[in-house]
Amino acid sequence: MAEADVASAIENDPVKPAALTSRITGSLARRMIAIAAIWISVLLIGGGFALDRVLTGAITRNFDSSLEYVLIAMIRSSEIGPDGEVRLIEPLGDQRFLEPYSGLYWQISGGGQEPYRSRSLWERSLKPPKEHIDNALHTYNSNQFPDEELRVLERNVILPGSKTSWRFQIAQSREALDLQIGAVRGTLIPSLALLGLGLIILAALQTFYGLLPLRQIRRAIAAMRGGQNRRVTAPLPLEVQPMVDELNALLAHNEKQAEEARLHAGNLAHALKTPLTVLVNSAADTKSELADTIRREAATMQRQVDHHLARARAVGRRGAAQARANIRDSVDSVSRAVGLLYPNVRLDAEGDKTLVARVERQDLDELIGNLLENAAKYGGGSVFVTVQRDGGMAEILVEDDGAGISPADRQRIFDRGVRLDSGKPGTGLGLAIVRDVAEIYGGSIALEESEDLGGLLVRLKLPAG
């Protein structure tokens, strides 16, 4: 009942799918780069507008002041003629006033007379706006000529010897001014865009380097899952270290629990095996149906205990980065143990006595023990172990003189519970466990044919220390 509750609680646990969570939170780096891009753009666009105003203002003032100079010269050299009309004492110096439609014009109007105009205006005349009735200087843009935008300066003046207010106007095509402004903007906008791009790239780089420790943690965790490390040990920045410390503490806690679970599994097996021995031996003395049943069921129980014990040991394993074990020491000790179990099998070993594998000694014993026992059990009576180095790996070759395994069966034999020779006792876990443990440590196992002995050759590779 309690178990069922736990199971349903686990099922109902609202664990969000990883894809959904990641869509909501997004990437930290992407978020930081986006924020940087937004503020860089806002600042640069605002700054760009201000700069544009200042620069175009300066250019326009410069343009206007040269026009103003001409206007003042024009006012200074004008006088009232005998008929009460305005005339210029001397012509204005610029040649453009004489060429029709040249883009530079002047006009004096007032007194209800036909305006007095530069020759460049030809048959057109400048429209005096209705406002501007004071005597101040006015500057404005005008598009009264459809083909030409004008910059106009005008001022009302009462000349000596006249009561009439004359309007003096100087107009110049904006073309030169716009060209200048265009040139400034043509430099300004690309420069600002380039600056913005550069800043965004810098922000991206900053984000990348700033978040580097997170990537380091990810790698460290991946390495841990791969079994190469037991803890995250890389030196990390102040802000990240507490998180890593918590992670390490959690790992230590988990390890302790796993270790306790292993111990409990071992204790349970121990507790069950002694009574099993008693049962089997009690039943051995009598011949009855009950005794047969006891013997048969006790054998089943033993197989179950062995199976679950082997699984508990395999599950709890984690390769430690600092684990080292001498291979020949393990081979020699385990050979002795296997030799006692199979007194008629000859076991011999050769190879590097100093070669060390990056494996815990217990696991190395288990790997070699399983391989040697298989060879002793299914071989023809001779088992030979060779220990050698192959690049960064240590190779342990276990050869026997049995019938070997056909290439077709070599893959199948790794499946849990599969035994090619069901006539001999065993749980069919041996090779599967050897492979699982070897892979936890970054090793591998391959089955081949022994050249010298004619049976099976098992090639176990483990990282050399």
Added chain:
Amino acid sequence: MRILIVEDEPTLGPQLKATLEGAGYAVDLATDGEDGHFLGSTENYDAAILDLGLPEVDGLTVLDRWRREKRNFPVLVLTARDSWSDKVAGLDAGADDYLAKPFQTEELIARLRALIRRASGNASSELIAGDVRLDTRSGRVTLDGAPVKLTAQEYKLLSYLLHHKGKVVSRTELIEHIYDQDFDRDSNTIEVFVTRIRKKLGADIITTIRGLGYQLDDPL
């Protein structure tokens, strides 16, 4: 023959004692490590059966103490932990044999007999011909000190020829010695084995005596 059993389990201990007594041994039973250690270091036994999971002092410590005190009687260790590390730990601590629980008493008695037989002499002997050495106890064969890989059949053949060094051995004799009763006796396989042994140990180790058989001798 006097045997010491150190076993704390209240049923198994007496059960073992009864069985061994039935098999003709004189048996003392200790039910904890302290007792067991005391008996083992004060009395003379031909062998001891020692459970590793004991109250007070555990089995490995008892064994270690005995060996420090130079008590050299053979010890058979009983263990419920059947990982190879646990088996190896017992042997490395000085045990001579081990038996994983659950076991059958017949097996225990057989192992005990073998243990006592091994302990009383039967020292290993070495058969030598030239650079080839064969250790009859461990079954190791070396050429110039380096281990040689031999199949069980090749080993039997070499061992038989070494035991009869200098003599001419007929094929029939070899076949009878090497094969089980019901094996298909094809005498050609002997030639195959001899060829393989020559390949592994040198061509001149075995001489073929035409019409008679084979001879192995020290090289001249």
